Every structure is written in C-alpha cells, then in structure tokens.
Amino acid sequence: MGAAEDDAESCVRLIHASAVEAPLLLAAAGYLFICPENLGSMSGIMKDMFDRTYYPLLGQVEGRPYATAIAAGSDGRGGEAQIDRIVTGWRLRRVAQPLIVGMDAQSPAKILAPKTVPEAALAHCRELGAAMMSGVMLGIF
Numbered sequence: 001m002g003a004a005e006d007d008a009e010s011c012v013r014l015i016h017a018s019a020v021e022a023p024l025l026l027a028a029a030g031y032l033f034i035c036p037e038n039l040g041s042m043s044g045i046m047k048d049m050f051d052r053t054y055y056p057l058l059g060q061v062e063g064r065p066y067a068t069a070i071a072a073g074s075d076g077r078g079g080e081a082q083i084d085r086i087v088t089g090w091r092l093r094r095v096a097q098p099l100i101v102g103m104d105a106q107s108p109a110k111i112l113a114p115k116t117v118p119e120a121a122l123a124h125c126r127e128l129g130a131a132m133m134s135g136v137m138l139g140i141f
Contacts, residue, residue, distance in 0.1 A: 011135055018050040022056035030065040030136045031092065032129060037072040037079035046079075050086050062091035065141035067132055069099040069125055073111060076100035095141050099128055 015024060017035070026030070035046040068074040068083055081099045101121040105111045117125075135141040 002103055011137065012129070016078065017045045020049045020053060021110070022053045025053055026125055030070065030095075030132055030141055031087075032067050032132050033083055033087075034069045034125075035036060035078050035079065035083075037070050040078035040130055042070075042079040042082045046054075047082075054086065057090060059139055064090075064092055065095040065135060066092045066134070067096035067099070069101070069128060071101045071103055071115070071117065073103055073105035076102065093141070096128060096131060101125075104137065122124075 003107075013024075013028075033046070038044070041047070048107045068080060070079045072079065077100070080100065084094070089123055101117060101124075103115050103117075105113070105115070132141075
C-alpha cells in the first residue's frame, strides 16, 4: 500500500480497510483500492469495508475515479472482478488498467512463505499512485 502513496502529496490518505468509514469515502475525490487476492477473491477485510460502506454511499459518489492494485498468488482476476462489480453499483469510473502483481505462490510452501514484492512492481504502484493523485488534482478525472 505504501508504494502507491510514496510520491503523493498531503492530499492523499492511506487508510487500512478496517478503518474506512462511509464519510471518509464520501470526502474523497477518487479511490485507489489495494488488496491481496485470497483464494480467488478480494481479501476479507476489503469485502468487509465494502459491506459497511456500500449502501450509505449509494447515489453519492457517481463518476468519481478509481483504480486497483492487487497482489495475487497466481492470477488476481477474481479479486479484480469482485471490486469492479461492487463499484459498478456506485457508478465509479475506472481511470487506469488493473495493476495485478503475481507473487507466483502455487505450492503450499510458497503460499505459506513470507512474500517480498519485487521492486519493479513497487515502481508500478508508485506510478499508479502518482497518476491518480495528478489526475484528481488537475481535474482530469
């Protein structure tokens, strides 16, 4: 998560999904949803965040920009599809291609092993964060 905000200015807030409340999302001009994919789905804490905020924000955030970054053991498309499906109800507007970082964790040993995100992937996260911030600040999104 931190890599996406490294180049950002004070207008960016990094908030763990467990601490997100509807008023925080309502006050934001755009969203970068970042999570791991677990068992082919977005993480449980991200799902919980959407469960808690979805209905309070219906009809209030249409047209706002969003992008996603997902760390996945293999493919990441399941988590990506879930987020896209949920934010379709909010009528958010995707402004960047999905960023999926494959961690190549297919065996039990690799799944249980600590992961290190490659520097190239962190650079992509930084670029995505900077692009989101710039697009929002310049009124492009």
